[in-house]
Amino acid sequence: GENVEQHPSTLSVQEGDSAVIKCTYSDSASNYFPWYKQELGKRPQLIIDIRSNVGEKKDQRIAVTLNKTAKHFSLHITETQPEDSAVYFCAASSNDYKLSFGAGTTVTVRA
Amino acid sequence: DAGVIQSPRHEVTEMGQEVTLRCKPISGHDYLFWYRQTMMRGLELLIYFNNNVPIDDSGMPEDRFSAKMPNASFSTLKIQPSEPRDSAVYFCASSFSLYGYTFGSGTRLTVV
Numbered sequence: 440g441e442n443v444e445q446h447p448s449t450l451s452v453q454e455g456d457s458a459v460i461k462c463t464y465s466d467s468a469s470n471y472f473p474w475y476k477q478e479l480g481k482r483p484q485l486i487i488d489i490r491s492n493v494g495e496k497k498d499q500r501i502a503v504t505l506n507k508t509a510k511h512f513s514l515h516i517t518e519t520q521p522e523d524s525a526v527y528f529c530a531a532s533s534n535d536y537k538l539s540f541g542a543g544t545t546v547t548v549r550a
Numbered sequence: 551d552a553g554v555i556q557s558p559r560h561e562v563t564e565m566g567q568e569v570t571l572r573c574k575p576i577s578g579h580d581y582l583f584w585y586r587q588t589m590m591r592g593l594e595l596l597i598y599f600n601n602n603v604p605i606d607d608s609g610m611p612e613d614r615f616s617a618k619m620p621n622a623s624f625s626t627l628k629i630q631p632s633e634p635r636d637s638a639v640y641f642c643a644s645s646f647s648l649y650g651y652t653f654g655s656g657t658r659l660t661v662v
Binding site for chain 2: 540
């Protein structure tokens with residue numbers, strides 16, 4: 440099955456700086472890569488996703504890049520704000536619709 | 551739309567008791583997933599359904615766990631008998647094909 444590894448496990452950034460989270464996956468058939476944000480005590484919420492036919496996608500301050508050859512994808516958050524503090528999960532799926540999640544990155548934005 | 555609705559939000563039960571978790575997916579979604587979240591193991595897929603039919607239950611930890619989806623608007627996850635190691639947050643999620651899951655608010659289960 441798919442194995443998704445996520446790094447780092449924790450990330451502390453100064454407000455206004457950028458945050459980058461990286462994930463690798465094992466199944467070359469995977470073609471869908473979403474990112475979820477989970478605030479303390481809340482549900483995971485989809486923030487951005489990318490499919491294998493594109494290399495980059497951007498939505499305001501967040502962007503995701505995908506390198507299918509190397510089997511890795513990354514989340515970039517620019518101009519971080521305190522409300523960006525949360526746990527972020529990457530995930531990968533092939534056509535069987537199962538999402539395999541990374542272990543999560545706890546992001547802390549220091550004011 | 552009210553989103554994915556799970557009940558109860560919290561459940562505390564004694565070891566050996568039966569526990570039933572409930573989920574109402576978003577109307578029109580054809581996939582329903584049950585996940586378990588713990589600090590040690592993260593988000594684990596337990597089972598998922600497509601059009602009410604179980605597709606993959608390989609993540610169900612053992613025979614004490616069972617899940618049903620009798621119709622498009624309701625699913626249950628049952629643990630019988632429950633054990634302390636089953637303590638976790640259980641999430642239900644639904645999706646329309648592969649357009650991103652929407653998670654419910656989760657059920658925090660504590661087995662004492």
